[in-house]
Amino acid sequence: xxxxxxxxxxxxxxxxxxxxxxxxxxxxxxxxxxxxxxxxxxxxxxxxxxxxxxxxxxxxxxxxxxxxxxxxxxxxxxxxxxxxxxxxxxxxxxxxxxxxxxxxxxxxxxxxxxxxx
Amino acid sequence: xxxxxxxxxxxxxxxxxxxxxxxxxxxxxxxxxxxxxxxxxxxxxxxxxxxxxxxxxxxxxxxxxxxxxxxxxxxxxxxxxxxxxxxxxxxxxxxxxxxxxxxxxxxxxxxxxxxx
Numbered sequence: 001x002x003x004x005x006x007x008x009x010x011x012x013x014x015x016x017x018x019x020x021x022x023x024x025x026x027x028x029x030x031x032x033x034x035x036x037x038x039x040x041x042x043x044x045x046x047x048x049x050x051x052x053x054x055x056x057x058x059x060x061x062x063x064x065x066x067x068x069x070x071x072x073x074x075x076x077x078x079x080x081x082x083x084x085x086x087x088x089x090x091x092x093x094x095x096x097x098x099x100x101x102x103x104x105x106x107x108x109x110x111x112x113x114x115x116x117x
Numbered sequence: 118x119x120x121x122x123x124x125x126x127x128x129x130x131x132x133x134x135x136x137x138x139x140x141x142x143x144x145x146x147x148x149x150x151x152x153x154x155x156x157x158x159x160x161x162x163x164x165x166x167x168x169x170x171x172x173x174x175x176x177x178x179x180x181x182x183x184x185x186x187x188x189x190x191x192x193x194x195x196x197x198x199x200x201x202x203x204x205x206x207x208x209x210x211x212x213x214x215x216x217x218x219x220x221x222x223x224x225x226x227x228x229x230x231x232x233x
Contacts, residue, residue, distance in 0.1 A: 030219045042121075042207055042224035043160065088159055092219035097172045102148060103211070103219020104173065107159035 006089055006108040014116050019076040021111040023089030030092045032065055032072050037086045079115045086110045121225035123208050129231045132198060138228045140191040140208030147213030149191040151183060154205045166191060198232045205229055
């Protein structure tokens, strides 16, 4: 399976603390993305890191990618109660279809983050 | 407009009913997706449409029938569903092919489907 595996499955922290989630995968990838999902809602794209990148920042988010270990981490600094959500990593593989190059996502099982006020 | 809309938000149907889920985007995206998500699980890909043609069918039962009438619309027709088909159905879109393939997907809020 190309699906990512995330750990921990659940993380509970206090506001102001940092939250770190990890993702491992099994095959080569074109990029790796992180998505956030509030309970019962659609997913929101957070950040994309390409296979030739090692680290990327976006606001309070920091993502690392180690292709030799086939792993990625998402760090949320100075967490807030509003960060409470499920976080999914998704690896991307490109494929060809009728002369076009397309991409599909393979989602990890997710980490449920709870941030207490 | 960076939004993917889905209707209805909630749907309750019997096993003999026929219903349809609708998805719309006006971002000019050429790839559109249907996912199924059970509680506390990641989304599972069902179908991918690229340039209005079916590109991937993840061995989905024929009681789910996708349709892409034009580049902005994606439908999922439902017929003779089972209670185990109850789930959140998510639609997504992305820019599509070439160097943009595999980039960010934009998700709709989903349709919560309950099959009685």
